[in-house]
Amino acid sequence: MSAKSEDMNGHSSSEIVASDRESTPASTSHEADPIADPGLHHPPPRLTDVDPKAERRAERQVAGMFSLASILLVLSIVAYIVFEIAPDDPDDGVSVGDVQISNFTLGITLGLATLLIGLGAVQWARALMKSPELVHERHELRSDDNIREAALADFETGTEETGFGRRKMIRNSLLGSLALLPLPAVVLLRDLGPANGPSPVDAKETTIWSEGVRVVTDVTFQPIRAADLELGQLVNAMPETFEDLPDHGPERINARAKVPVMVIRMAPEELHVAEGRENWHVDGIVAYSKICTHVGCPISLYERTTHHMLCPCHQSTFDLADAGKVIFGPATRSLPQLPLAVDGEGYLIAQSDFHEPVGPTYWER
Amino acid sequence: MSAIVNGAGKVVDFVDERITASNWLKRNIRKVFPDHWSFLLGEIALFSFILILLSGVFLTLWFKPSMAHIVYDGAYTPLRGTGMSEAYASTLELSFEVRGGLLMRQVHHWGALVFLAAMSAHMLRVFFTGAFRKPREMNWLVGVTLLFLGVATGFTGYSLPDDLLSGTGLRIIEGGMLAIPVVGTYLSWLLFGGEYPGDDIVSRLYPLHILLFPGLIILLVTVHLMLLWYQKHTHWGGSGKTNKNVVGAPFWPVYVFKAGGFQFIVFGVIILMAATIQINPVWFWGPYDPAVVSAGTQPDWYVGFLDGALRVMPPWEPEIFGYPLTLSVLIPAIILPGLILTPLALYPWIEQYATGDRREHHVLDRPRNQPVRTGIGVAFITFYLQLWIAGGNDFFATVLDIPVNWITRFIQFGLIVLTPLSFWVTKRICIGLQRRDRDTLLHGRETGVIMVSPSGEFSELHEPLDPHSAYDLAFRERQLPIDPGPATDANGVPNPSYKANRRRARLSRFYFGDVVQKPTAEELEAAQHHELERGDRQQELTSGQQ
Ligand code: HEM
Ligand code: FES
Numbered sequence: 001m002s003a004k005s006e007d008m009n010g011h012s013s014s015e016i017v018a019s020d021r022e023s024t025p026a027s028t029s030h031e032a033d034p035i036a037d038p039g040l041h042h043p044p045p046r047l048t049d050v051d052p053k054a055e056r057r058a059e060r061q062v063a064g065m066f067s068l069a070s071i072l073l074v075l076s077i078v079a080y081i082v083f084e085i086a087p088d089d090p091d092d093g094v095s096v097g098d099v100q101i102s103n104f105t106l107g108i109t110l111g112l113a114t115l116l117i118g119l120g121a122v123q124w125a126r127a128l129m130k131s132p133e134l135v136h137e138r139h140e141l142r143s144d145d146n147i148r149e150a151a152l153a154d155f156e157t158g159t160e161e162t163g164f165g166r167r168k169m170i171r172n173s174l175l176g177s178l179a180l181l182p183l184p185a186v187v188l189l190r191d192l193g194p195a196n197g198p199s200p201v202d203a204k205e206t207t208i209w210s211e212g213v214r215v216v217t218d219v220t221f222q223p224i225r226a227a228d229l230e231l232g233q234l235v236n237a238m239p240e241t242f243e244d245l246p247d248h249g250p251e252r253i254n255a256r257a258k259v260p261v262m263v264i265r266m267a268p269e270e271l272h273v274a275e276g277r278e279n280w281h282v283d284g285i286v287a288y289s290k291i292c293t294h295v296g297c298p299i300s301l302y303e304r305t306t307h308h309m310l311c312p313c314h315q316s317t318f319d320l321a322d323a324g325k326v327i328f329g330p331a332t333r334s335l336p337q338l339p340l341a342v343d344g345e346g347y348l349i350a351q352s353d354f355h356e357p358v359g360p361t362y363w364e365r
Numbered sequence: 366m367s368a369i370v371n372g373a374g375k376v377v378d379f380v381d382e383r384i385t386a387s388n389w390l391k392r393n394i395r396k397v398f399p400d401h402w403s404f405l406l407g408e409i410a411l412f413s414f415i416l417i418l419l420s421g422v423f424l425t426l427w428f429k430p431s432m433a434h435i436v437y438d439g440a441y442t443p444l445r446g447t448g449m450s451e452a453y454a455s456t457l458e459l460s461f462e463v464r465g466g467l468l469m470r471q472v473h474h475w476g477a478l479v480f481l482a483a484m485s486a487h488m489l490r491v492f493f494t495g496a497f498r499k500p501r502e503m504n505w506l507v508g509v510t511l512l513f514l515g516v517a518t519g520f521t522g523y524s525l526p527d528d529l530l531s532g533t534g535l536r537i538i539e540g541g542m543l544a545i546p547v548v549g550t551y552l553s554w555l556l557f558g559g560e561y562p563g564d565d566i567v568s569r570l571y572p573l574h575i576l577l578f579p580g581l582i583i584l585l586v587t588v589h590l591m592l593l594w595y596q597k598h599t600h601w602g603g604s605g606k607t608n609k610n611v612v613g614a615p616f617w618p619v620y621v622f623k624a625g626g627f628q629f630i631v632f633g634v635i636i637l638m639a640a641t642i643q644i645n646p647v648w649f650w651g652p653y654d655p656a657v658v659s660a661g662t663q664p665d666w667y668v669g670f671l672d673g674a675l676r677v678m679p680p681w682e683p684e685i686f687g688y689p690l691t692l693s694v695l696i697p698a699i700i701l702p703g704l705i706l707t708p709l710a711l712y713p714w715i716e717q718y719a720t721g722d723r724r725e726h727h728v729l730d731r732p733r734n735q736p737v738r739t740g741i742g743v744a745f746i747t748f749y750l751q752l753w754i755a756g757g758n759d760f761f762a763t764v765l766d767i768p769v770n771w772i773t774r775f776i777q778f779g780l781i782v783l784t785p786l787s788f789w790v791t792k793r794i795c796i797g798l799q800r801r802d803r804d805t806l807l808h809g810r811e812t813g814v815i816m817v818s819p820s821g822e823f824s825e826l827h828e829p830l831d832p833h834s835a836y837d838l839a840f841r842e843r844q845l846p847i848d849p850g851p852a853t854d855a856n857g858v859p860n861p862s863y864k865a866n867r868r869r870a871r872l873s874r875f876y877f878g879d880v881v882q883k884p885t886a887e888e889l890e891a892a893q894h895h896e897l898e899r900g901d902r903q904q905e906l907t908s909g910q911q
Contacts, residue, residue, distance in 0.1 A: 034886040035839045038832040040605030040612065080464055086440075093442030094461045096648075103467045107640020110468075115633025121626025131619050135605070135612050136397045138597060138727055141500050192555040192569075200554035218656065236656070247434050247448060254560040257536075257655035290656060295540020295675065295694060296561075297533060298658045312660035313537065314676040315759070315769055328770055330675060330693045332682035360540040361682060361691045362550045 040133065048127045058127040065120035069113040076109035201364045204357045207239075207258045209338060214240040215263060215287065215348040223347040226282050229265040232304045236290065237263045239350065258358050260290040260298060261338050263348065264320055266307060274323040280339040282348065287338040288324045291359045292316060294331035309335070332361060398620040399600035399613035403490045408624060409483035411586065412631035413476050420473040421575060427463055429455040430571035432527065432564035441648055449527075449652035452567045456526040456647050471639035477519045478644075479635055481667045484512050492712070492742050494729035496599045498722075502713040504592045507585050509710045514582050516667050521574040523665055527567055530645070530662055532653030535566060537675070541698030544691040562655060602728035603837045611727070663757060673755030674701050677776050705749075719872040721847050733802075734841050736795035737876045744788035751776050751783065792879070799881035805830065806838045807884055807892035827896060839889075844880050847873040 047054040083102040087094055125131070143151075164171055193200070214223050218236040221243055229235065239259055245252040268284040280286070288309075290298050297313035307321035316329030324335030336358050339351035357365050380386040431451040437444050439454060440461045459466035488508060491497055497505035520538075524531040539561045542553040558565030597611050606612045614620055650659060664672055674697030681692040708715070716738065717723060732739040754761060755776045762769040805811075809827035816824050830838070849870035852863045860866075884892070 033836070033840050034884055034889045035832070035836050037607070037840070038604045038836055041603070041833045083464075085461065085464055090440075093445070094440035096441075096461075099461055099467055102464055103471070104640050106465050107468050107471075107636055111633050111636030111640055113633075114629045114636060118626045118629025118631075118633055121622050121629065123626075125619050125622035125626065129619055129622065131614055133612060134395065134397045134615055135610050136597070138609050138611060141596065141725065189555065192558060193551075194559040197559070200550050200560075203560050204550070238656075250559060250562075250564040253562055253564065253655065257561055260656040295543075295698075296536045298656050300658055301660060312658055312759070313533070314672070315773065316680075326680060329773075330678045330680050332680045332689075332691065332693055360543045360694065361689050362543040363546055363548075363688055364550055365689060 040135070042133065046127065055128065058123065062120045062124045062128070065116045065123070069116040069120070072109045072113035072116070076106055076113065079105035079109055204359075204362065204365070207353055207358060208241050208245075208255055209239050209259060209350045209353045211350065211352050212343070213350045214343070215261070215340070215350065216240045216243075218260065224263065225346050226285055226342050226348055227346055229263070229285055231265055231267060231284075233265050234302050234304075235263045237261050237287065237348075257296075258291065261287045262290050262299070262302075262309070262320075263287045263340075264302070264307075266321055270307070270321050272322045277323065277337065277339070279341075280337060280351070282340050282342055285340060285348065286320065287340050287348075287350075288318075288320060288335040289338065289354060289358045292331060293326075293333040293335060293360060294329070296359045299335075393594075394617045395615040396594070397597070397611045397613045398616060399598050399611060400623075401601060403494070404598070405627065406483055406487035406490050408627055409631055410480055410487055412628040413480040413483060413635060414582065414586070415628070416632050416635055417473060417476040417480060418579065420469045420476060421579070423469045424459060424466075424473060425575060427455055427459045427466065428452070428525070430525065430568045432567050434564075444648065444651070447652065450564075450567065452525060452527040453647070453652045456528070460648065468636075468639055471642075471644050472636055473522075474644045475638045475642070476635050477522060478666060479631075479638075481512075481515050481519060484508075484515055485667075488512060489742065489746070493732045493739060494599070495726065495735060495738065496729055497713045498726040499713075499717070500596055500725050501592075501599075504589055504596075505713050506710055507589045507592070509706065511582060511585050511589065513706060514578055514585070518574060518578040518582065519665060519667060521570045521578065524570050525567060525574060526645075526647050527653050528645075528647040529650035529653055529657060529659060530647075530664075532562065532655065533658055533662075534664060534668075535562065536655065537672075537698075541694060544694035545699060546688070546690060546695075562653070597727070599727050599729050602840055604833045604840075606728070608726065608728050660759070663760070666753075669756035670749055670752040671697060671702070671756075673752035673758070673776075674698075676758060677752070677755045677773055677780070679777070716876075718869065719876050720844075721869070721873060731841070733795040733798040734880075736792040736799070736880055739795050740788040740792035743791040744784050747787040748780060748784045751779050796879055796881055802838050803881055803884060806835060807889065808896055829893075829896070839883055841883060843882050844877040846870060846877045 048058050049055075079102070083098070083105050085094055085098045085102050159165070197203070198206075215237045216223050216239070218238050221238070221240070223240070224235060224237065237260070242252075242255055242259060245255055264286055266284045266286070268281070271281060271284055271286065273281065290300075292299050292311040292313065294311065294314055294316045297311055299309055299311045299318070301310040301312055302308075302320075303310070307319060308327065309318045309320050309324075310316075311318075311329070311331070314330055316331035317327050318324045318331070318335050319327050320335075324337055326332065326334060336354040336356050338354055341349050341351045343349045377387060377390065429451045433451050434448055435451055435454055437447050437449055437454055437457070439445070439457055441457050444457070456470070459470055461467075491505065491508065520534070524535050539553050539557065542556065543549045545552060553561065556566070556569070557563040558569070598613070600606055600611055600613065602608075614623075650662070651657075663669065675694065678693045678697050681696075683690050683692065730738075732742075755773065758769050758772040758776070762772055765772075809829045812826045812828050814826040816826055818824065847866075847870045849863065849866040850860065853859050
């Protein structure tokens with residue numbers, strides 16, 4: 001870099017125009033300006049340049065800002081010590097108010113201090129530093145033709161010396177091995193996915209719902225008695241077997257991302273029962289996957305009168321009275337329905353797993 | 366020599382004797398930096414990034430990038446006894462058990478928002494002023510890459526605390542990956558270490574967020590600044606400021622003090638924001654639970670447009686060879702970002718092809734003097750803003766008290782209609798402004814004084830421009846469309862490249878066909894002559910009345 005700029009230091013500015021030579025039909029023309037350049041327009045002197053009083057005032061201002069910054073920095077340490085956030089008794093837990101006071105006092109002191117340091121420095125430069133308006137010439141960035149040719153010639157000499165062009169066997173075998181080099185690097189990433197267990201496609205097609213699994217309320221895990229559900233009521237539910245999954249490891253949270261359902265009771269005559277699903281509801285009680293078929297958000301906004309279920313993420317709307325069909329928004333597939341039945345004690349159970357994969361569309365489905 | 370210079374002299378002496386530093390210093394210490402408010406946007410980006418680095422390192426001292434399950438028993442009582450990941454628990458610890466921890470989290474997050482906003486505004490400045498033109502195309506590419514990396518770093522950071530919002534964001538990413546034909550299912554399976562969400566993703570995003578992406582950003586910022594330094598900054602043209610010089614203040618001391626001071630100002634403002642405006646209160650959302658979503662929360666602003674695109678997309682899912690092609694997700698999540706980034710990256714070359722202009726440009730364009738480029742930029746902003754509004758359509762629906770679906774429909778319509786319309790309107794406005802500039806140049810500045818001629822005509826008194834203002838309006842280049850040349854040469858032999866030339870000429874007419882040219886010297890003289898005559902007549906008139 002340094003060698004090159006030295007070279008260019010000798011150029012006169014008139015050579016700038018020379019770059020035109022490589023342009024194709026120029027569309028913008030360099031025709032003489034209709035008005036001659038009157039030259040630089042110098043701003044009038046600053047008040048601080050002509051009035052010693054103003055200069056002293058500016059000086060006091062700048063020093064004042066820097067000194068205030070020092071005071072604020074000390075205050076920030078005081079704030080750190082004074083505004084404790086740890087509770088006196090660990091059992092009590094933290095008070096969010098204390099945290100906010102600590103946050104505010106620390107932030108205000110540190111923020112104002114840095115701001116003042118910055119304002120002081122800028123004010124110093126603006127009002128007090130001699131600020132000559134400098135004019136530097138620009139030089140064409142393209143190197144001289146001779147140098148370009150010489151550089152190319154050097155490169156050619158070097159290339160000749162390798163014999164790269166002549167020794168085709170060496171060249172091709174080298175290129176071959178280099179081409180293979182990325183492969184192991186990619187293969188090594190294979191074990192990012194688990195080494196055993198179901199294939200990604202199989203995993204998508206099954207959940208822990210299966211025949212006879214009780215439908216339990218989410219959070220409290222109580223079985224749901226069909227007769228207790230009121231008309232229009234919606235319950236978020238899980239399979240009873242979810243509780244048995246271990247806390248540690250991914251199994252539990254992965255199931256949590258697949259199995260949640262919504263159980264809704266409607267008047268049986270409101271329900272448009274799809275063909276083949278005649279016995280999937282229990283007296284108008286239906287269950288659908290809670291995982292949106294668009295990109296997988298849990299669906300949550302139910303409108304009782306219309307039986308419309310809205311996904312808060314991108315507003316896909318599903319009709320729960322009509323096989324979970326999409327009636328608005330970007331989702332392309334109906335919500336998977338879970339076939340329901342009741343067990344001997346009158347509690348809701350699943351007849352089987354879902355009959356289709358839960359969640360967003362994927363290539364193999 | 367002062368003590369300072371003596372002290373610095375010792376250092377310079379040491380370095381110089383080892384790497385000939387004085388040579389470089391001599392040429393650079395008084396390097397000229399032009400001044401303009403719009404040049405500060407890039408500096409805001411740089412300085413907010415530095416603050417993000419500093420606060421980020423602080424966060425790493427407590428944050429635990431682990432999804433191992435624990436039962437919380439920390440200081441925040443409402444969540445005691447709740448199962449959560451270590452990542453989320455350590456974010457609570459940072460917020461509630463480390464003094465200044467919440468401040469640093471908020472500094473880091475506000476810093477990220479400011480960083481991306483400043484980078485975007487800086488890019489728009491460069492676009493609208495034509496600062497990307499030769500010789501700065503490489504730096505434009507570096508900039509586009511930085512913007513992409515910034516978004517990637519921001520998104521990975523947003524995902525780390527493993528709260529409800531990070532999880533929801535990741536769920537949408539998973540849905541986007543699944544839409545990729547052929548490999549999508551496997552990509553998602555590799556990224557998440559099996560099924561979604563698994564217990565690997567936070568520890569996998571962590572090295573990307575704190576090492577790989579910021580490392581690349583630091584590398585590219587360095588390249589960006591070295592190129593800027595070597596090529597010298599552009600400046601606004603005008604009297605005395607040409608394509609062959611650069612006018613401004615010296616690097617040492619004025620620029621160092623102004624930019625250095627500005628760094629502290631940016632720090633100060635972001636810290637004050639962190640002190641007073643709450644951001645991402647993760648304890649509020651709770652730990653990630655794939656079965657729970659909180660309505661009404663918004664993603665960080667820079668991913669809002671993607672969320673909006675997902676919302677307004679029609680539900681298209683054709684089958685190809687029996688496989689589903691989920692266009693309704695593929696287009697907004699995968700194709701759209703590419704469709705935005707590719708033309709953005711290539712724009713300097715697109716314009717170069719259209720205008721045939723391969724010369725060096727160091728003087729910035731006033732946006733009005735490039736009506737088509739400015740129109741393209743505004744159309745892009747219109748497109749982006751509509752997607753962004755779509756990303757908050759539920760919010761706007763509540764504010765305006767109309768159904769969400771209306772907003773979605775309106776934006777589907779607007780993307781197709783308003784986008785080209787905004788191009789056309791902007792272009793017309795630019796041309797109108799150019800015409801006004803030309804009139805001002807020809808007839809002088811309007812004074813607002815109305816005169817009546819003896820024949821009863823009303824006219825406004827115009828005041829001639831001072832030479833500096835006149836030059837500022839008149840120095841810009843004349844922009845002429847390319848002439849494709851004749852289809853056959855003098856002997857009737859067809860020109861083989863005529864077709865290509867004509868295509869290019871058409872494109873260049875698109876760019877320059879309608880621009881208002883500045884007046885020629887003759888036109889200017891004729892107009893001034895005319896003004897003088899009119900002025901004389903008015904003079905007579907006024908004196909006659911007295
Ligand atoms: C362009 C650069 C960066 C951006 C845009 C960015 C953005 C973010 C964002 C938005 C968050 C979420 C913060 C929250 O609300 O809790 C985050 C978290 C985090 N970032 Fe960054 N970051 C960047 C660079 C870094 C660097 C360089 C480091 C460390 C050396 C870092 C360390 C962390 C850590 C440890 C967290 C998790 C702690 C927490 O969420 O509270 N970041 N980042
Ligand atoms: S995830 Fe439900 S609409 Fe997008």
